[in-house]
Amino acid sequence: xTQFALCVGINxxxxxxxxxxxxxxxxxxxxxxxxxxxGFGFADASITVLTDQAATKDAAFGxxxxxxxxxxxxxxxxxxxxxxMSSHGTQLPDTSxxxxxxxxxxxxxxxxxxxxAAWDPGSLIxxxxxxxxxxxxxxxxxxxxxxxxxxxxxxxxAMDLVPTVDDRRPRFVPPPTPLGRDGAEAEGADxxxxxxxxxxxxxxxxxxxxxxxxxxxxxxxxxxxxRYNGAFTHFLLDALQSGSSRGEVIKQVNAKLRARKFAQRAxxxxxxxxxxxxxxxxx
Numbered sequence: 001x002t003q004f005a006l007c008v009g010i011n012x013x014x015x016x017x018x019x020x021x022x023x024x025x026x027x028x029x030x031x032x033x034x035x036x037x038x039g040f041g042f043a044d045a046s047i048t049v050l051t052d053q054a055a056t057k058d059a060a061f062g063x064x065x066x067x068x069x070x071x072x073x074x075x076x077x078x079x080x081x082x083x084x085m086s087s088h089g090t091q092l093p094d095t096s097x098x099x100x101x102x103x104x105x106x107x108x109x110x111x112x113x114x115x116x117a118a119w120d121p122g123s124l125i126x127x128x129x130x131x132x133x134x135x136x137x138x139x140x141x142x143x144x145x146x147x148x149x150x151x152x153x154x155x156x157x158a159m160d161l162v163p164t165v166d167d168r169r170p171r172f173v174p175p176p177t178p179l180g181r182d183g184a185e186a187e188g189a190d191x192x193x194x195x196x197x198x199x200x201x202x203x204x205x206x207x208x209x210x211x212x213x214x215x216x217x218x219x220x221x222x223x224x225x226x227r228y229n230g231a232f233t234h235f236l237l238d239a240l241q242s243g244s245s246r247g248e249v250i251k252q253v254n255a256k257l258r259a260r261k262f263a264q265r266a267x268x269x270x271x272x273x274x275x276x277x278x279x280x281x282x283x
Contacts, residue, residue, distance in 0.1 A: 004067045005047045005082035007032045008060050008109075012052045013088070015113045020088075020173055022221045024228030026051045028086035028148055031229065035237050036082065040280050057109040057123055060085075061133075068133055071141050080280065081143045083207075085125075086230050088173040089149035089219070092118045092126070104128060105215075107149055114176045134207050142282045143207035148230035150218045168262075170218035171230065208246065208274050210236065213264035220262055231262050240279050247275035 009029030011022045033049050036042040048063055064083055071078040088108040105127040106119065113123045137143055150172035212219035212232035220231040232253065239252040250268040257264060268275065273283040 002078050003042050003046045003080045003082075004070070004078055005033070005036050005042055006060070006063045006067065006084070007036075007047065007049045007082075008055050008085045008087065009049075009051045010055045010087040010108065010110055012110070013108065014053070014111050016173065022088065022169060022171060023223075024221045024230050024233075025086035025148075025171075027228055028230050028233040029084065031233065031237055032082075032084045032146070035240065039241060042082075053110050055087075055109055056111045057125060060109055061125055061129065064130075064133060068136050071138055072136060078141055079282070081141065082146075082280075083143065084146040084148075086148040086171075086233060088112075088171050090119060090124065090173050091175060092121060092124070107147070108173060112173075117177045118175055137207065140282075142280075144279060145207045145209045146233070146236065147209070148212045148219055148233045150213060167223040168231075169221040171212070171221050172218055206271070208279075209267075209269040210246075210250070211267040211269070214267060217264045219264055222262075231257060231260070232264065232266050236266070243278055245276050246270055246279050249279060 007029040009025035009027070011025050013021060029049050029051055033047050036047055037044060050059055050063070067078065067081050070076045071081065085107055090106050090108055090112075091103040092106055093103060106121075106124045108119075108124050111123045113120045115121075115123075134143065148171065150170060210232075212230060221228060222231045222234070224234055235253045235256040236249070238256075239249040242249070242252065244252065246268060250266055253266045257266065271283070277283045
């Protein structure tokens, strides 16, 4: 089996104040790398880890683009692609006209920067970009995606955006100005997430997506016995080692999130067959 994995984890951001930095994202990326190597047979050379200043928009999106190019190239073949990202989620105004609430879901890279009232699209990965990339996925290639970010800000209140007393920090950064927040805070907004884009894709093959939370929730960056991780990633990596089906894995993760009083609920987007087979297994 020919494999490729890209693990992205960003704690520090070039243009954000330290108060907006995170603690567990780099650990997430390194922990996924270790699990892929020890539990799923990935060779070290097949895993790319991008953290902090190395995890720019061009580097992260470029690496995934190259992987899809390889998957489609004559004489080349990839059986299994893994993409994981631990970072801040955010929003920016929709320019393609495909979002009912006029905002796009986006994932912050190290070089996140402001452009006018909103974030610069060239400094983050937009849901539409990932959707278009995955639309090139050829039949027979398995793509497993793990996103440990907040995927929407449409229903987040002010209290959701500050650290809590038990050292949990939300993985969401709001648009940089009040004007840029207008769409994100629109009354009754129903933000579409990457999960929705995957579900409705007409591509020959679709990725299997594990997401840290629902669109109306925050994903927690949390302290576990003195070491930080995303709460979702922390429990997911334990569950993946059980060898259970993807459907059972998501149940295990959510049971642990509930037991530890995390409000977020992890999400799984996959076909019925994908849910009934183990993570990393073609179907």
